[in-house]
Every structure is written in C-alpha cells, then in structure tokens.
C-alpha cells in the first residue's frame with residue numbers, strides 16, 4: 504500500500520460566465536442581431552450552449568436590454584439551459600452592461616469569464632485556456648495573430664509601419680478575478696475611459712492580463728456579412 508503524502512490540489516475556482524447581450528445592433532441595421540438565426544438556431548443560443556457545455560463554467564449571467572429580458576427567458580427555457588442564474592438589465596455602454604453582469608454573479612464566484620453574446624462560435628478550448636490562465640495570473644484574454652499589415656494613419660496619410668509581431672487581435676472570453684475586475688470597471692467608468700473591451704479596464708488599473716490562444720473562427724457578428732461567414736464555418740464544422 505502507498506502511504507506517501509498526497510499532493511494537495513488547488514481547489515477548482517467557481518467560474519461565472521457573464522454574457523453582455525444588451526447592445527443595439529446598430530451596425531447590423533438595428534434588429535437584435537443576437538436573435539437572428541445561424542443554422543436555424545439564434546446567435547445567443549449558440550453562445551449560451553458553448554458555456555453550458557464547458558465543464559469549467561458553473562454559472563451564467565446574461566445582460567439584456569429591458570425589452571429583451573422576456574424573450575431571452577423564453578430562449579433559455581426553449582433550449583433548456585440550466586446554468587443561467589439571472590438575466591439582468593444592461594447599461595448605456597458595454598462597460599456599464601458588463602459591470603451589471605459582474606455584480607450579479609452568484610456569491611462565491613472566483614473568476615468571471617466575460618464573453619460577447621455576439622461570438623457564437625467560441626470553442627471549449629478557447630474558454631478553458633482563458634479561464635485557467637486567469638485562475639493562475641488574475642487576468643487573461645484570448646488573442647490571435649494579425650493577418651493584415653497594420654499602419655498608423657495621420658491626416659489621411661500612411662504615417663508609419665506597426666510591426667505585426669508586436670500586436671494581436673483580442674477576443675473574448677476575457678477572464679478575471681471577480682473582485683479585481685469589478686473595481687477596475689468602476690474606476691474606468693468614473694474616469695470616463697472609452698473602452699472597447701474589459702482588458703483595457705484591467706490594464707488601466709495597472710493589472711497584467713495574460714495572452715492565451717484564441718481561434719480565428721471565434722468571430723464577432725457585427726455586420727450582415729459576418730452571418731454568412733459564421734454560417735459557412737458552422738456548416739464546415741458539422742461535416
């Protein structure tokens with residue numbers, strides 16, 4: 504019989520996915536893009552299914568516009584999502600919406616995984632890599648290398664090259680220690696920082712964010728042609 508000391512494993516963090524879904528779909532033409540269908544299933548249902556399936560995720564909080572709360576409830580019932588704990592009202596900017604979501608996470612949440620509802624093709628591998636890195640480092644976000652060359656533009660002129668190796672496109676889920684991201688978001692809102700993602704709030708508070716492996720398929724549905732691309736990616740996956 505083996506009497507050696509058992510190695511103490513770190514307790515698994517409690518993870519809550521916060522899904523901001525309270526935007527106005529302006530660039531899609533105004534109709535709620537999250538209720539448009541991809542392969543016969545609403546964009547939002549694809550997104551929620553990815554977190555429902557992920558074994559590292561315990562809970563889900565959805566952030567919605569007031570008028571969408573009832574339709575989103577119906578969608579959750581229809582698809583039988585069991586991890587959704589609440590659907591809360593969003594704010595005028597994405598940062599306000601995310602803060603509402605973070606504040607509504609169940610007690611005992613260690614890590615929040617903030618994921619754009621508009622990224623329905625996120626894989627389990629991308630979610631798990633970002634959650635694990637956040638548990639270790641405090642903050643993490645998936646990135647992919649840039650495919651295009653990038654230039655700095657000034658007065659309508661190409662002013663300078665930006666070395667491609669020094670930049671990356673950042674995706675979601677962006678994952679953070681819950682207590683730290685809440686205060687970083689509050690601070691960013693108080694200082695009126697114009698943020699397009701949550702890493703920016705974390706970094707503005709002087710906190711480091713680890714870069715994890717993203718996926719080119721994890722696109723954000725923003726304009727009508729993105730739906731065609733997502734549909735094509737889904738079809739290829741199912742083959």
Ligand code: CTP
Nearest residue numbers: 523524525526527528529530596597600620621
């Ligand atoms: N979002 C949100 N609350 C806001 C603004 C955005 O919850 N006040 C959410 C969107 O629903 C989306 C994600 O943040 O899932 C990323 O935003 P984006 O792709 O820009 O969506 P919209 O803001 O809806 O689109 P647009 O900017 O074209 O209006």
Ligand code: MG
Nearest residue numbers: 526527528597
């Ligand atoms: Mg927007």
